Amino acid sequence: MSADLHCHTKxxxxxxxxxxxxxxxxxxxxxxxxxxxxxxxxxxxRAKIIGQxxxxxVIMGAEISSxxxxxxxxxxxxxxxxxxxxxxxxxxxxxNEKRQKAASVMLKRLMRFYPVSAEMIxxxxxxxxxxxxxxxxxxxxxxxxxxxxxILFEKLFGKNAESSLxxxxxxxxxxxxxxxxxxxxxxxxxxxRSDVIDGIADFVEMGLDGIEIWHPSADQTAIxxxxxxxxxxxxxxxxxxxxxxxYSSGVHPLGSCTTPEDxxxxxxxxxxxxxxxx
Numbered sequence: 120m121s122a123d124l125h126c127h128t129k130x131x132x133x134x135x136x137x138x139x140x141x142x143x144x145x146x147x148x149x150x151x152x153x154x155x156x157x158x159x160x161x162x163x164x165r166a167k168i169i170g171q172x173x174x175x176x177v178i179m180g181a182e183i184s185s186x187x188x189x190x191x192x193x194x195x196x197x198x199x200x201x202x203x204x205x206x207x208x209x210x211x212x213x214x215n216e217k218r219q220k221a222a223s224v225m226l227k228r229l230m231r232f233y234p235v236s237a238e239m240i241x242x243x244x245x246x247x248x249x250x251x252x253x254x255x256x257x258x259x260x261x262x263x264x265x266x267x268x269x270i271l272f273e274k275l276f277g278k279n280a281e282s283s284l285x286x287x288x289x290x291x292x293x294x295x296x297x298x299x300x301x302x303x304x305x306x307x308x309x310x311x312r313s314d315v316i317d318g319i320a321d322f323v324e325m326g327l328d329g330i331e332i333w334h335p336s337a338d339q340t341a342i343x344x345x346x347x348x349x350x351x352x353x354x355x356x357x358x359x360x361x362x363x364x365x366y367s368s369g370v371h372p373l374g375s376c377t378t379p380e381d382x383x384x385x386x387x388x389x390x391x392x393x394x395x396x397x
Contacts, residue, residue, distance in 0.1 A: 122151035122378040124178065125197065125308070125331065125359025128166070131156035131182075132251035134364030140373065141169045141177075149374045151383065153180035153359070155197055158214045159248045160204045178383075179204070182308055184214050185294040186287045187318055193286065194307070194315055194322075196294050197331065197357070200390050201303030210297050214288055215249050221286040222250040228282040229275065233259050252276050253366040269368030292325040302394050304328045304386060306357050310345065312336035323352045328389060333358025333376040335369065355389055356382050 127133030128140060135143075137154065144152050152175060156162035163179050170177035179201050185194045201207070226240060235258045243254035243261075256272050264271065275282055288294075298305040306329040310316045319330065332345045349356045358378040360371050 121149045121374060122153075122178075122380070122383055123149055123359050123362065123374050123376070124151075124153040124180065124199070124357050124378050125155050125182070125334070125376075126152060126362035126373060127156055127182075127364075128154055128162045129246045130159060130162040130165075130248055132247070132253040132363060132366060134253075134366050135362075137162055137165050138169055140362070141166060141173050141175050143373045144170075144175050145173055147372075147374045149175070149377075151176040151178060151378075152373075153178040153199060155180040155182040155359070156248070157182050157251070158184055158211045158218070160201070160207070161248065164204075179303075181207070181211075183207075183210070183294050183298070184218070184286075184288040185291045186289065187291050187315065188287075189321070190315065190318055191285065192313065192315055192318075193288065194291050194313060194318070195309070196291070196298065196327075197306040197308045198298045198301075199304045199306060199357075199386060201298070201301045202394075203301045206301040207297060207303075210289065210294070217286055217288055218249050218251075221284050222252075222255070225252070225276075225282045225284055226250075226255060229255065229259070233262060233264060235259055235262050253363070257366070268365065272368060291322060295322070295326045299326060299393075302390075304355065304390055304393075306331055306355060309334045309336050309361065311341045316344070316348070319348055319352070323354070327354065328393075329355025329357055329386075331358060332356045333378065334361060335371045335376060336361075355386055357386070358382075 154163045154166040167177040239258040244250045360375040
């Protein structure tokens with residue numbers, strides 16, 4: 120059984136509709152997916168309904184934004200198999216308010232260099248829960264600055280970009296604790312890409328349940344190193360393509376990175392053990 124446990128839809132920063140992702144999974148013979156839109160379960164809930172009709176197993180998921188104050192870095196935590204999704208709505212609201220303010224600041228900076236307006240950005244974000252960097256980049260491309268998407272995104276939002284902005288989302292510990300309060304599993308997303316491998320020991324102390332091993336950003340050396348870390352701390356291991364449709368820096372189609380079947384079983388077992396008394 121193939122399982123892609125990391126993909127995004129139009130409800131956050133993906134370019135593909137929920138029904139289209141289910142269609143792609145069926146065509147590609149991917150049995151299990153998890154829609155992990157940023158800071159919302161809306162995509163996952165709809166995907167689950169459509170998936171049931173089409174014979175695709177959809178694991179409830181979301182990618183939650185957090186901040187590591189020690190390393191001054193944004194950290195993304197994947198929440199899986201959450202039963203009480205309503206318990207995270209307050210956290211999502213807080214995060215999305217911070218994202219909205221950050222997007223407004225970035226847009227004002229970029230409007231000094233590009234002829235785009237707030238209205239143009241809003242149209243690109245139509246149907247999404249918020250305005251994301253991807254929508255800003257798309258609007259700038261439509262204004263005629265048609266560099267390849269990945270190059271333009273790095274130019275606009277890379278570490279040394281004029282519009283780069285550190286957004287202090289809720290602390291990693293708070294996010295992990297709230298995931299557990301909602302009966303979910305907390306998995307560190309793309310540690311290689313986020314450059315937070317050195318923080319895994321601290322995150323484990325906070326209650327982290329697993330790490331994303333198989334991801335487009337991790338080469339074979341990184342995968343080996345992450346597997347060693349996972350074994351050391353007895354962490355769950357997951358994988359996914361981090362699918363964003365056209366909003367991608369490279370060619371990462373659905374199913375390009377997957378989670379082995381036995382790892383899915385381990386997730387179910389860990390969840391059962393964690394919450395058997397609840």
